[in-house]
Amino acid sequence: MRTALPTTPLRLVCPWVVAVILAFAGLGAARAAEIRNVLVLYANSRLLPANVQYDQGLLETIRTSADRPVALFDEFLDVARFGGQAYTDTVVSYLRTKYASRPPALIVVANEEALSFLVSNRAALFPQAPVVHMSVGRSFLRMNPALSADIVGVPIEYEFSGTIEQALRWHPQARHLVIVTGASVRDRGWEARLRSEVPRFMERASAEFLAGLPTAAVLKRLGELGNDSVVFTTGYFTDGDDRSFTPRESVEAMARAATAPVYGPFNTFIGTGIVGGRMPNYAAMGRQAGEIVNALLDGAAPDSLRLPEIMPTTLNVDWRQVRRWGIDETSIPGDAIVHFREPGLWEEHHKDLIAGAIVFLLQAALIAWLLFERRHRRLAEQANQKQRFELAHASRLAVVGELTGSIAHEINQPLGAILSNADAAELMLESAADRRGELREILADIRRDDLRASEVIHRLRLLLIRQEVERQAFDLNEVVSEMASLLRSEVQRRGFSLDIQTAPTSATLVGDRIQIQQVLINLVLNALDAVADLPEARRTILVSVAVRAGAIAIAVSDRGHGIAPANLPQIFDSFFTTKPQGMGLGLSIARTIVEAHGGRLRAENRPGGGAVFRVEWPVADAKAKPAVEVA
Amino acid sequence: MNMTALIHVVDDDDSLRNALLRLLAAAGFEARGYASAGDFLLQPRPDRPGCLLLDIRLPGPSGLELQAALQEQGVALPVIFLTGYADVSSSVRAMKAGAVDFLAKPVARDTLFDALRRALAVDALQRAARDEARQLRAGFASLTPREREVFDRIVAGRLNKQIAYELAISERTVKAERAQCMAKLQVNSAAELGRLAERLQQLSGDQAEG
CATH class of the missing domain: 3.40.50.2300 (Response regulator)
Incomplete structure (x- = not known):
């Protein structure tokens, strides 16, 4: 669809331009070419909108120059409002007189009434000048006698x-x-x-x-x-x-x-x-007429025009x-x-829109990239976390492997008791005497031993299963006690004693209790390994929990030979070990776990001999730190 | 002297120890329980046939250490070890040190009773050997110095004449001493006397080794 835009500026400017050119042409006329006058006869008044458009079309089209000066003159017959022979005669006489000194070389008539007027009065009005008509209906031409050959134009037909x-x-x-x-x-x-x-x-x-x-x-x-x-x-x-x-x-x-x-x-x-x-x-009619005017002024014969x-x-x-x-x-x-179609946003602001779109696309691309990066990083982080989780779990498995003997002992004790009790009961039933009292005692013992065995298995299972990392509040005192019962048998086997000092108040931490327990087990087993060859009196490991103004500290201390100063800086490094069968992952995993829980793990030698490993949580971290994402 | 068997059960786990004592009692054994090696050592032990049912893992001295200590003291109770977790090294050690058996907990009744019977049989054999040796030694100790001199020479294969010459006594006296020896040691012939001398030598050799 084409859109007609307002042409007002052109309409205002063009007549002025033409007027100036015409004036200039007039000055130079004597020297150059003779000015040729074109008279335009409009049937109606000057301000009829159609007339304005005819005029505009003509002015746009008719060429004028110093070599070929053309002057345009307009006359408005206003036949719609005035009529009668007297009026016609007066107008004819007026035109003849007015243009006697500037006889038109060509006459343009606009509308049927103007054509009729001219044809009727042509003898009196410059009969030599060829005539160009515009805005004349084809039916009008058909109904009237044929025009002479020097009257030409393209007819119209109103639809x-x-x-x-x-x-x-x-x-x-x-x-x-x-x-x-x-x-x-x-x-x-x-x-x-x-x-x-x-x-x-x-x-x-x-x-x-x-x-x-x-x-x-x-x-x-x-x-x-x-x-x-x-x-x-x-x-x-x-x-x-x-x-x-x-x-x-x-x-x-x-x-x-x-x-x-x-x-x-x-x-x-x-x-x-x-x-x-x-x-x-x-306006198109005006332009068409203008083209004919140009052709005729250039010397074409009216009947040779192909219209x-x-x-x-x-x-x-x-x-x-x-x-x-x-x-x-x-x-x-x-x-x-x-x-009057509102120019669309696109038509009016397409540059802005394109710029905006580009900015938008760039921004979108940037955002997409950032999102991609974020996802990438999160995946990497998850993979990393998963790896740490696996490692911690593997390390727990290793610990349990180390404890196999003690654990089997702890489970087989109650199982042995149960079996022997059952055997005893059977024998009692075979004997004639009424031993119900004893049998009842036996059953009570069996029940107790069964629970004891399942308790061991439960603790073990907690250590072994690959459960998701938990994030719950728990009391470190409880974790220490549990650890002690898990290790009791092992400690005993190695001829040690474990001294547990829990804090009088609860020591609450948010995180994964199994992992923290793993850390403590690691530290105690480490101490056991480190002090294997001590005299009886010093074969004690002390685990203490202290809560001071909200800060929590757990210390695992032994009375062994301490850590060699050269080894102190690297004991938490992965794969550093002083044990012949050690992998060197225990302490490094322990530190990772503690740090993931917002705490700190460090080792030092005690003044009186022996090493102490401290796990510490400052006040704020112990209470508020909720995020433990690491395994 | 009470000659029924007495079984000593050493296990620090009260529950298990009680269950074992209960079972042994129900099966007609007489048994006593101890919570630790020290407990057992401190209790007076009547000289009765019996055996020791010993947990290998004990607070303080372990079962193996107790076994060694008893051997040092010449207490010849056969030992059956019980263990919650049988690792190879301790079972080897236990068997080398003369344990009758090495049983894993939980232990089936028949297995336990079999082991007990074997241990008691071992104990009975040991006791019989010990009685015989004691009798021999008592007989030997009752010989007069002259009788012992004659005995030594008989065992060494000397003839009466040679003995009389060596000891500068009469052949008749040698014969009288010889009859006395055989009566005191309850043998009927010189050949028997020789075997007895061999046995004595064996016993004293064992003692030197132990």
């Missing part, structure tokens, strides 16, 4: 039927066609033509003619129409009260009053509030009315001229 057809197509619900015409001679001509063309629409709609009525009556009737109506009007020059209008003015009033869509055949109506119609373009048979009409439509009447936008053909 009354084409416009009505289009209107009915856009308003499928319309069953009533209202036609408005005026009272002047010309208005009556249009009315006659319409009365001959309308019957062919009678199958689709009924017709109602508002012909030659006073404007007030017309507007009243138009205000009563329902949505099953469409209005077609040519506008009028004179109404039933003999009031004068330009057709555009009359249509403007009608469109404002009508409660149904209004259509018309003239493109000067665009902007008055009509929807549109199939219309010839007046189009007719001026084309195009569908013109007012976008605001399309919206108002709910016309399906997709039914507007692609070659229609759409007026």
Whole structure:
């Protein structure tokens, strides 16, 4: 769809430009070429919108230069308002007198009335000058005697039927066609033509003619129409009260009053509030006439010109009315001229939009990249975490492996007791005596031993299963006690004693208690390994829990030989070990776990001999640190 | 003297020890329990046939250490070890040191009773050997110095004449001493006397070794 943009600036500027050129041409005329005058005769008044457009088309097209100066003169016959032989004679005489000193080399007539006027009075009005007509109906030419060969132009044909057809197509619900015409001679001509063309629409709609009525009556009737109506009007020059209008003015009033869509055949109506119609373009007519003028001035013979048979009409439509009447936008053909369409955001700001889109895309790409990176990092972190979790678990398995003997002993003790008790009970039952009291005792013992065995298995299972990392509050005192019962047998086997000093108040930590227990087991086993060859009196390991002003500290101390100063800095490194069968992962994993719980693990030698490993949580971390993501 | 067997059960686990004592009692054994090696050593032990049911893992001195200590003291109670977790090195040590058996807890009744019976049989044999040796020594100790001189020479294969010459006594006296020896040692012939001398020598050799 093409969009007609307002041409106001051009209309203002062009006459001035031409005037200046013409003035210049006038000055140089004596020396260069003779100025050739072109007289344009308009049928109507100067301000008729169609006239303005003809004028604009002519000015755009007619070439003038120092070598070929052309002067344009306009005359407005105003035949719609004035008439009669006396008026005609006066005008003829006036024109003859006025242009005697500047005889026109060519005359342009706009509209049928101007053509009629000139043909009728040609003998008196510069008969040598060829004539170019514009805006003359083909039917008019056909109805009148053939024009002489030096009168040329491209005729037009107003598409009354084409416009009505289009209107009915856009308003499928319309069953009533209202036609408005005026009272002047010309208005009556249009009315006659319409009365001959309308019957062919009678199958689709009924017709109602508002012909030659006073404007007030017309507007009243138009205000009563329902949505099953469409209005077609040519506008009028004179109404039933003999009031004068330009057709555009009359249509403007009608469109404002009508409660149904209004259509018309003239493109000067665009902007008055009509929807549109199939219309010839007046500026195009002006340009076409201008081309003929140029050709003739250049010396072409009028009868040698090859001219189009007719001026084309195009569908013109007012976008605001399309919206108002709910016309399906997709039914507007692609070659229609759409007026007053709000330039879309795209048309008005496409550079900004492109820039915006680019910025947006860049930003989106950046965000996508950042998200990708984040995901990537999170996956890596998860993998890392998983690895640490596996490692911690593997280390627990290793610890349990080390404790196998002690654990088997701890489980087999109660199992052995159970079996022996059961055997004893069986033997008692075989004997004749009533030993119910003893049997009851035996059953109680069996139950107790069973629970004892399952307790060991439960503790072991907690250490062994690969459960997800927990994040719960727990009391470190309990963890220390549990650790002690798990290790009791092993400590005993190695000929040691374990001295446990829990804190009098609860030592709450948030995290995974199994992992913390693992740390403590590691530290105690480490101490056991480190002090294997001590005399009886020093074979003690002390584990103490202290809570001081919210800070928690666990110390695992032995009375062995201490840590060699050279080894102190690296004992927490992975794969550092002083034990022949050690992997060197225990302490490094222990530190990782403690740090993941917001704490600190360090080792030092005690002044009195022996090493001490301290796990410490400062106040804030012990209470508030919720995030323990690491295994 | 009470000659029924007495079984000593040393295990620090009260529950297990009680269960074992209960079972032994129900099976007609007489048994006593001790919570530790020290406990056992401090208790007076009547000289009765019996055996020791010993947990290998004990607080303080372990079962193996107790076994060694008893051997040092010449207490010849057969030992059956019980263990919650049989590792190879300690079982080897135990068997080398003369344990009758090495049983894993939980132990089936029949296995336990079999082991006990074997231990008691071992004990009975040991006791019989010990009684015989004691009798021999008592007989030997009752010989007068002159009788012992004659005995030594008989065992060495000398003839009466040679003995009389060596000891500068009459052949008749040698004969009288010889009859006295055989009566005191309850043998009927010189050959028997020789075997007895061999046995004595064996016993004293064992003692030197132990």
